Amino acid sequence: MAAPFAFFTVIATLLIVGSFAFTTLKVDKELQFTYSGALGPDRWANLNPNFSLCANGKSQSPINIVTDQAVLNKNLQPLIRQYHAVNVTLVNYKFTVAIEYPDHTGGITVDEKQYVLKQMHWHSPSEHRIDGKRYAAELHMVHVADDGKVLVVATLFKYGHTDPILGKIENKLNELGYEVKGQEAGPIAVGTFHPTELRETPRKYYRYVGSFSAPPCTENVIYLVLAKVRSISREQVEALKAPLDMRCKNNARPCQPINRRHVEVHEGN
Template sequence: MATRFGFFTLTVSLLIIIGSDAFTTSTSSKVEETLQFTYSGATGPDKWASLNPNFSLCATGKLQSPINIVSARAVRNSKWKPLVRNYRAVNVTLVDNKFTVAIEYPEDTGEISLDEKLYRLKQMHWHSPSEHRINGNRFAAELHMVHVSDDGKVLVVGTLFQVGRPDPVLQTIDKKLYELGSEYRSRSRSRSSEAIQVGVFHPAELRTSLRKYYKYTGSSSVPPCTEHLIYLVIAKPRCISKQQVEALKAPLDIRCKNNARPCQPLNARHVHLYQD
């Protein structure tokens, strides 16, 4: 999940400033030509901590994400209730950040409520293959919906996808994704970021209540690997077509086509499960 990039060279469209409990969004007109981190080679995940002193948590953190969720070890919590997502129809922007494709939301998009605290939807982005695993199984893709509370706390709703029929959410933006991919092929590797106006976006699939989900405390899954983010991983995967997976990969930097960080140690954490 993208978070706190202000102190390193890559300017991205989502800035979650955890340390100051603030959140801002801005669509940058230009991305630095050189990615400071990637998913392979000398700047891949096992090298992240050595790339910048601010990335040290990527190696030393004890609450890192993603993780492998072992369902038999999850702690059942019968006191929780289904989580209701209250999102409104708004005009959104599709952005290619070179290491992920994201949708940026305006203010007053809507929110999700957890433990009597509201977390407002700010951004969503995709990883392929999935970052989280369930019982060791990796999925074709994973969607992260990033929410932020008024006091700067971050909550991420993760949806896993297995190969099958097309995902109706991605079908609503398939022409825009193709446009991003076409622009990538027509430009050199050193390219500016692209932002495309999508128009009104309000998929029903993103507004359903969460009736079975895992919850744990984790981190951003990209540098600087900031910790104490809340993850809600929906237990039931959805479907995505092979063509849609390729469309998500097409605009990305060649070193970020498989933009999933490896699973991290669980350490002393517990994964909780709510099932209606």
């Protein structure tokens, strides 16, 4: 996986996704990439030799999913998720807010391979688009197999009623934002976390092979983008943005060329 970068400091074993750097690191005070300005997406590849795929990769994420070009694959299986009630931690990585999971969380099986849920984080506005439409926010649930292969389940959100998943951590999220204002940014223990919404079996989803959507932009990541769009309130989006660096408030990478890749679709009964 990615080598340590200058903006990280080595600590105990920790999975950091969002930048999608899987290593034993924590965020230092200075970000090496942002979502605007001199360190923005159009310059990522020039910021570090390890980021070259951000410009040269042919299977990059996110993408615009054109629904009438998606290929129906009857061999795709229903996405059955089995997560356990576990104690989780809320972390501010300055470019995204994330929930970190312990090893015994559970996960999903895809192509007869088990992927364990390691982390989930948010982007606002959404990174993926459906038929050119960008949504208010996007949740990435990052799963990792024993061989290191990564699978991301992505959920899109439109503005509307409050999201019950974020509702369960609302107080902690506000606390994280408050700590940033007070120059504190340590992880916050959330306690037992087991939302039923994360265990629903979606009727329809899109699948394609892409990349980490932030540096180092590593490829060969499986994306499962759920077709069902959930709702999120404007207040919740603002709470997700509040702890972030000013240059990362809109932490969505622009859509990337599809480059002859096929997007498959699973449609349940």
